[in-house]
Amino acid sequence: MSIEAAVAVGQSALLAMLYIAGPLLLASLIVGTMISVLQAVTQVQEVTLVFVPKIMAAMLVVAIAGGFMLQTAVTFARQMFLSIGS
Numbered sequence: 001m002s003i004e005a006a007v008a009v010g011q012s013a014l015l016a017m018l019y020i021a022g023p024l025l026l027a028s029l030i031v032g033t034m035i036s037v038l039q040a041v042t043q044v045q046e047v048t049l050v051f052v053p054k055i056m057a058a059m060l061v062v063a064i065a066g067g068f069m070l071q072t073a074v075t076f077a078r079q080m081f082l083s084i085g086s
Contacts, residue, residue: 028057
């Protein structure tokens with residue numbers, strides 16, 4: 001395998017990881033920031049208050065974008081298995 005091919009595989013792996021994990025991380029970031037602002041405004045400093053909304057947001061994202069995320073993972077895995085022969 002040449003260096004260019006290895007770099008291309010690494011780049012496609014990073015893009016696949018971004019497409020799969022990005023929506024979950026973005027939703028958790030947005031919900032966590034909103035809850036933190038709400039806690040700062042109301043001065044309620046409960047540490048566990050952030051976890052339930054983040055989990056709910058992650059479940060919602062998986063329910064909405066789970067098909068896209070699974071399709072991305074399957075496409076990447078298929079490309080990697082097909083590239084073994086070459």
